[in-house]
Amino acid sequence: MGIYEELGVPPVINAMGTFTIYGGSKMSPQTLRDMQEAAASFVDIRHLQRRLSQAAAELTHNEAAYICGGASCGVYLSLLAAIAKKRGKKVRHLTREDFYRSEVILFRSHRNPYDIVLDQLGVKLVELAYPNHSLKDPLGDILAAVTPDTAAVYYLESGWVAPGAPALSDVIRAARTAEIPVVLDAAAMLPPVENLWAYTAAGVDLAVFSGGKDLRGPQSSGLIVGSLSLIGILLEEGFPTHGYGRMFKVGREEMVGLYSALKQFLAADHGARKREAEEQVALAQNMLGGHPLYDPLRSYPNEAGQPIPRVHVRLKGGAVSSGQILEFLAAGSPPVIAADSGPDGFYLNPMTLTMAEMELICRWLLDFTEIPPEKEVNTDV
Numbered sequence: 001m002g003i004y005e006e007l008g009v010p011p012v013i014n015a016m017g018t019f020t021i022y023g024g025s026k027m028s029p030q031t032l033r034d035m036q037e038a039a040a041s042f043v044d045i046r047h048l049q050r051r052l053s054q055a056a057a058e059l060t061h062n063e064a065a066y067i068c069g070g071a072s073c074g075v076y077l078s079l080l081a082a083i084a085k086k087r088g089k090k091v092r093h094l095t096r097e098d099f100y101r102s103e104v105i106l107f108r109s110h111r112n113p114y115d116i117v118l119d120q121l122g123v124k125l126v127e128l129a130y131p132n133h134s135l136k137d138p139l140g141d142i143l144a145a146v147t148p149d150t151a152a153v154y155y156l157e158s159g160w161v162a163p164g165a166p167a168l169s170d171v172i173r174a175a176r177t178a179e180i181p182v183v184l185d186a187a188a189m190l191p192p193v194e195n196l197w198a199y200t201a202a203g204v205d206l207a208v209f210s211g212g213k214d215l216r217g218p219q220s221s222g223l224i225v226g227s228l229s230l231i232g233i234l235l236e237e238g239f240p241t242h243g244y245g246r247m248f249k250v251g252r253e254e255m256v257g258l259y260s261a262l263k264q265f266l267a268a269d270h271g272a273r274k275r276e277a278e279e280q281v282a283l284a285q286n287m288l289g290g291h292p293l294y295d296p297l298r299s300y301p302n303e304a305g306q307p308i309p310r311v312h313v314r315l316k317g318g319a320v321s322s323g324q325i326l327e328f329l330a331a332g333s334p335p336v337i338a339a340d341s342g343p344d345g346f347y348l349n350p351m352t353l354t355m356a357e358m359e360l361i362c363r364w365l366l367d368f369t370e371i372p373p374e375k376e377v378n379t380d381v
Helices: 003-007 029-039 045-060 071-087 096-101 113-121 138-145 168-178 195-202 228-237 252-267 270-288 322-330 355-366
Strands: 064-068 103-107 124-128 150-156 182-185 206-210 222-226 294-299 310-315 345-348
Touching (some): 029 252, 045 064, 045 222, 045 228, 045 252, 071 182, 071 206, 071 222, 071 228, 113 150, 150 168, 168 195, 195 222, 222 228, 222 252, 270 294, 270 355, 310 322, 322 345, 322 355
Parallel strands (some): 103 124, 103 150, 182 206
Antiparallel strands (some): 064 222, 206 222
């Protein structure tokens, strides 16, 4: 009996993508083997973290790197380092007053459920611009918001954000003029693989990536790359050192697992990966095209802005809703989890599917007409 069977928690077919609520991604057998090996021995965590920092920096063409306990953790630690540098203190010597006085500039269209970590720091958030209303003079407006207490600019790179924020290049230019660091939240911005070094090459001081999405590392891992002067603060003051960084524990298994996954991600054939996704889209279009209920379309890029295609299945005629379709798929064995695009459509994302799983989903969709369309369903997925 498997552990999920023992617990009564059924595994699902994930057609949504690398969402945290369904486990992010699947680790490779090699990553699992490396994590098992790491767990079997005691090591000096500080020594391990420093060696992994050097190795990950070399792999990603950056000055430095830091493995942490997830992307949100990475944003918190990045800003913590920026505040310590601004105040000219060691992290463990920062006072509440140091945090209260420190300011972080960000953009209203970039506010999101994950930026609660900014509030937890206790800093003053200086919000600029509005969703769907851009700054007329990005450089001038950002510089006007800078004060002697400005510690950093926070910028979110994602397919989810509303228009309104200035271009990242404008933010970098303003930050360079003001001599303040840019912290980039790029949690889901892999692929393309080049983002691991392109952001920092463009002038971002620290870029933060999730380790549990397309990197396919442990879900509770994240990667910070960029400035040695800032990451050096984390290597000295982060976990396992007592103080603000201690609570963000990352085990040797997660550290080694992310390092292993990073090596595999860099060595992977990303062209072949994209071609397979295109083949899955074509399969769905061939199987569902011409059906009286479905209009399968190619959608690009995907929901996070990654350069991977997905299937957007539009529902014809209004006879059934996306909620009914999703309820039908979720009632299967195994359950299929997909995302709606509103009441008249849904997505199937090849990022977390095999070709066999996409075919199975399409076969189930062809059987949907056997389900009464008036069935009451729960559309909360």
